[in-house]
Amino acid sequence: MAPVSLFLEWPSRPGQNPEDWAPKNTAEATANIDKWYDAGVPLFSRESLQEIQDRLQGPLKAGDMIKVKGMDGEVYQYKVKVGEKRSSYCMDIDPETGDGSETEQLVHYVMGLPIPKYTPIQHLKDNLTHGSLESAYCSLSIANRMHCLDQHENSLDRLEDSLELFNSSKRAWEQSDSWKQIQTTLSTVRLPTKIRKIVGMACGPFAIQSAYPGVPRSAVQHAFLLTLKKYLMENDMACDEIPCYAQDPAYTEADHRVLGTYDIEVVDDPRGFLELDHDSVLFCCAPNIAVKQVVTDIARPAILIWCKVEDADPDPEYRYTDPDSSRVRKMINEGYDEFPFPDDDNFTCMRIYVIRRGLGTEEVLNNGEDSGVIT
Numbered sequence: 001m002a003p004v005s006l007f008l009e010w011p012s013r014p015g016q017n018p019e020d021w022a023p024k025n026t027a028e029a030t031a032n033i034d035k036w037y038d039a040g041v042p043l044f045s046r047e048s049l050q051e052i053q054d055r056l057q058g059p060l061k062a063g064d065m066i067k068v069k070g071m072d073g074e075v076y077q078y079k080v081k082v083g084e085k086r087s088s089y090c091m092d093i094d095p096e097t098g099d100g101s102e103t104e105q106l107v108h109y110v111m112g113l114p115i116p117k118y119t120p121i122q123h124l125k126d127n128l129t130h131g132s133l134e135s136a137y138c139s140l141s142i143a144n145r146m147h148c149l150d151q152h153e154n155s156l157d158r159l160e161d162s163l164e165l166f167n168s169s170k171r172a173w174e175q176s177d178s179w180k181q182i183q184t185t186l187s188t189v190r191l192p193t194k195i196r197k198i199v200g201m202a203c204g205p206f207a208i209q210s211a212y213p214g215v216p217r218s219a220v221q222h223a224f225l226l227t228l229k230k231y232l233m234e235n236d237m238a239c240d241e242i243p244c245y246a247q248d249p250a251y252t253e254a255d256h257r258v259l260g261t262y263d264i265e266v267v268d269d270p271r272g273f274l275e276l277d278h279d280s281v282l283f284c285c286a287p288n289i290a291v292k293q294v295v296t297d298i299a300r301p302a303i304l305i306w307c308k309v310e311d312a313d314p315d316p317e318y319r320y321t322d323p324d325s326s327r328v329r330k331m332i333n334e335g336y337d338e339f340p341f342p343d344d345d346n347f348t349c350m351r352i353y354v355i356r357r358g359l360g361t362e363e364v365l366n367n368g369e370d371s372g373v374i375t
């Protein structure tokens with residue numbers, strides 16, 4: 001599958017030079033980030049995501065600016081570059097193994113529409129050591145997508161094969177022991193609310209293209225969304241008919257079509273996040289954006305099915321894309337019960353987290369959805 005490439009540029013501030021606003025040094029920036037984080041200032045606020053969503057839905061042209069508040073409460077702006085062309089040297093990636101080649105080749109890109117960029121707390125602080133003080137407080141920022149000009153493949157050429165890949169993956173999943181075990185687990189769950197929607201985040205494109213054989217694992221993850229929806233509806237855990245949304249910027253046109261056949265609506269970033277509220281389910285396996293930290297700042301979904309939340313951060317040298325944080329752990333420990341998720345090659349080490357009923361639930365919901373600050 002073709003990875004999503006992003007072009008990042010430093011932000012600007014109207015009428016100011018970076019020296020006017022950038023913290024003096026790494027120590028000052030680190031101290032401020034720690035102080036605000038400990039005080040509950042969100043890295044990602046629902047309000048900011050909604051403003052970005054509103055901007056991305058309107059007409060955008062190269063040179064337009066998108067404004068986003070930093071963690072310091074100041075407004076930073078990012079230039080839209082849609083249509084601009086760039087070239088850079090890149091490694092060839094083996095689609096089977098993900099390994100890069102030893103030689104690099106010149107690749108030509110055209111900039112696509114802007115997309116939000118989420119920097120988790122660990123990376124925000126790591127980045128300071130690379131000298132990027134002018135964006136020190138920009139946990140939420142804007143990047144431009146890059147589309148390779150040398151790829152002319154039409155994913156719809158193999159639409160029938162992709163549909164068959166999805167159907168066979170779905171049949172296998174429906175019959176699997178893993179799905180049986182999950183149903184047994186779900187039968188023990190007591191929810192404080194009926195589920196009104198399911199959001200599948202970063203499930204990955206699965207459609208077949210000539211250079212890519214298709215990804216059954218991603219097809220299974222989407223099939224899981226469908227079986228989950230059916231189970232919740234049949235067992236009176238959901239409203240009559242509930243929508244199912246999927247957000248992953250790497251979907252091809254063929255992925256869109258296949259998912260549309262099953263009433264899974266593909267949504268652009270950040271709408272998938274904005275759909276999350278207390279009567280939703282979020283499923284997300286091994287994303288390469290900071291889903292846990294975004295969700296923790298903006299919502300308290302009734303069910304979270306995502307990679308196990310560990311008791312401590314991993315070794316800082318092991319940089320990864322969806323890190324837990326003290327805030328994620330607090331949300332899970334204080335507000336959710338953990339249920340098992342079977343070992344299955346189609347998923348990484350997952351858990352099912354169900355929001356706790358009774359004492360504390362209301363405060364957790366209110367903090368997550370209404371206030372700008374997480375306490």
Ligand SMILES: C[S@@+](CC[C@H](N)C(=O)[O-])C[C@H]1O[C@@H](n2cnc3c(N)ncnc32)[C@H](O)[C@@H]1O
Binds near residue numbers: 218
């Ligand atoms: C390592 S892959 C995991 C795919 C699949 N869930 C799996 O377990 O094999 C990470 C996925 O995150 C997706 N991703 C990247 N940015 C995203 C965004 N802004 N919103 C949703 N998904 C995103 C990528 O396109 C990719 O499909």
